[in-house]
Amino acid sequence: MxxxxxxxxxxxxxxxxxxxxxxxxxxxxxxxxALLGPSGAGKSTLLRIILGAIQPVAGEVRVSGxxxxxxxRDVTRIRRATGMVRQRDDLxxxxxxxxxxxxxxxxxxxxxxxxxxxxxxxxxRHLQRLHTLAVRHDIAQLLSTRIENLSGGQRQRVALVRAxxxxxxxxxxxxxxxxxxxARAAEALAHLRDADAATLIVTTHDLTVARQFPRVVAVRDxxxxxxxxxxxxxxxxxxxxxxxxxxxx
Amino acid sequence: MSSSTASETSRITxxxxxxxxxxxxxxxxKRSLRYMLLAGCVAAVVWSVWxxxxxxxxxxxxxxxxxxxxxxxxxxxxxxxxxSRVGTAVxxxxxxxxxSLVLGAIMGLPLAVLMAAxxxxxxxxxxxxxxxxxxxxxxxELLWGLLFVATVxxxxxxxxxxxxxxxxxxxxxxxxxxxxxxxxxxxEAMRLTGAGRTxxxxxxxxxxxxxxxxxxLLYQWExxxxxxxxxxxxxxxGIGQALGIAMKLxxxxxxxxxxxxxxxxxxxxxxxxxxxxxxxxxxxxxTNRTLIRxxxxxxxx
Numbered sequence: 001m002x003x004x005x006x007x008x009x010x011x012x013x014x015x016x017x018x019x020x021x022x023x024x025x026x027x028x029x030x031x032x033x034a035l036l037g038p039s040g041a042g043k044s045t046l047l048r049i050i051l052g053a054i055q056p057v058a059g060e061v062r063v064s065g066x067x068x069x070x071x072x073r074d075v076t077r078i079r080r081a082t083g084m085v086r087q088r089d090d091l092x093x094x095x096x097x098x099x100x101x102x103x104x105x106x107x108x109x110x111x112x113x114x115x116x117x118x119x120x121x122x123x124x125r126h127l128q129r130l131h132t133l134a135v136r137h138d139i140a141q142l143l144s145t146r147i148e149n150l151s152g153g154q155r156q157r158v159a160l161v162r163a164x165x166x167x168x169x170x171x172x173x174x175x176x177x178x179x180x181x182x183a184r185a186a187e188a189l190a191h192l193r194d195a196d197a198a199t200l201i202v203t204t205h206d207l208t209v210a211r212q213f214p215r216v217v218a219v220r221d222x223x224x225x226x227x228x229x230x231x232x233x234x235x236x237x238x239x240x241x242x243x244x245x246x247x248x249x
Numbered sequence: 250m251s252s253s254t255a256s257e258t259s260r261i262t263x264x265x266x267x268x269x270x271x272x273x274x275x276x277x278x279k280r281s282l283r284y285m286l287l288a289g290c291v292a293a294v295v296w297s298v299w300x301x302x303x304x305x306x307x308x309x310x311x312x313x314x315x316x317x318x319x320x321x322x323x324x325x326x327x328x329x330x331x332x333s334r335v336g337t338a339v340x341x342x343x344x345x346x347x348x349s350l351v352l353g354a355i356m357g358l359p360l361a362v363l364m365a366a367x368x369x370x371x372x373x374x375x376x377x378x379x380x381x382x383x384x385x386x387x388x389x390e391l392l393w394g395l396l397f398v399a400t401v402x403x404x405x406x407x408x409x410x411x412x413x414x415x416x417x418x419x420x421x422x423x424x425x426x427x428x429x430x431x432x433x434x435x436x437e438a439m440r441l442t443g444a445g446r447t448x449x450x451x452x453x454x455x456x457x458x459x460x461x462x463x464x465x466l467l468y469q470w471e472x473x474x475x476x477x478x479x480x481x482x483x484x485x486x487g488i489g490q491a492l493g494i495a496m497k498l499x500x501x502x503x504x505x506x507x508x509x510x511x512x513x514x515x516x517x518x519x520x521x522x523x524x525x526x527x528x529x530x531x532x533x534x535x536t537n538r539t540l541i542r543x544x545x546x547x548x549x550x
Contacts (some may be wrong), residue, residue: 051441053437053441075443077443078443079440079441079442080442080443082441082442082443084438084441084442086434086438088434089434090434090435090437090438091435091438092435092439092452092453092456092457093432093435093456093457094456094457094459094460095452095456103439103444103448103452103453104438104439104442105442106442106444106445106448106452107442107443107444109448114451
């Protein structure tokens, strides 16, 4: 999916904060982009705009020609073609890992699927792919475990499998590797990059992660301050305002 | 974004100072206003006490009647035939409480789902659900009881209808608050997958709130037991009806036995309900906000 943002401005009126300021960004289909910036720079807001979760006060957003704010049909089409992994724990407590993965793909469920999934079974069309992904991400043994009994890293992997199960055409990862140990983070990043998703956007405040991507878009105070293939050192100083940037060794 | 709104907001944004605006200053009432409020509260209390003639004098005045009633209660009648009738009345009270809980839940839970703000039901639907729930709980059980005794006749069926209508209104309000108190992150995550309102409500909101809702239902069962005793006085069946008859016929010893049965029943139900609720562990998941709201709601009953 290709993405185009033109003059996008977002205000959080309740907090008196401008989260994004006149952002211009184009991402072609199949591109893999790292959105780099310190906390509060506007990276997550940018992802949420693409999915129509936050409405900008000005500007235009198009995702494969669809307008996320143009009506429920467009936004639903965008969301159903997208997989998202977030830093924040957003799995449903009280349900198993398997159910959590499956309820991320309710579109196309037949009436019988509801009963099937709530009883802990997997609809036939998801069976093979769920098994493959669960083995690849080392959660095959955890599928019947309730979410609240999993560690932070295990939950993050469950969220990753949930995002990948539907073969998304757009994959958004919001600081998705931050809860993982370095080895797992590298592995998860590799899986994200190898996923069948046509377009990948990863937000991070970690320079090491960003430098693994062919294109880096740096954000600071709601503005894009760098957009290019290789991030120069002087741009790093500008992004972090003189503060030391996080670099994983 | 509609085109007119977009152009309007763009213009507003262009004119707006890009610097963050300071948060609005909270309005603090002046001291004199606080004193006026306090004086108003004191006046309301004095007016209420004076108007209802409560006080030591009225209690002293009724001492002879109380002594006659209390002495009449002893010894309680423990005759075999009465105990058998009491047993039947207790069983009927439990039947009324369970049947009215089920009916109340069937009516109240869908209303709760429609009322919960995070379910995002269409405005007209949630507004209608809210009005129905307010209407149902706004009419006291006793009044519902009188209406149903007049329409379906004396007996436990009238009690079940009366209690279930009031319970539906209460459950709708309290359970909608439980649904609203769930962690919003999984709900948003579910919406961002393109899931519809029904799927989000059933798969992301309800599973998070189910322990607290089950706890709420158990508490409502306790309330239904107490309510069925009260509305029995207007002929809606159960132990309340037996108590009302004994009172009208001045059979105080029989009344004493029935009062003991009520006490035992209420304590037993309270214990059972508390044991179940403890197993659910619902209270530990409750936020302080919900707990305070619940206490206020219960105190208003």
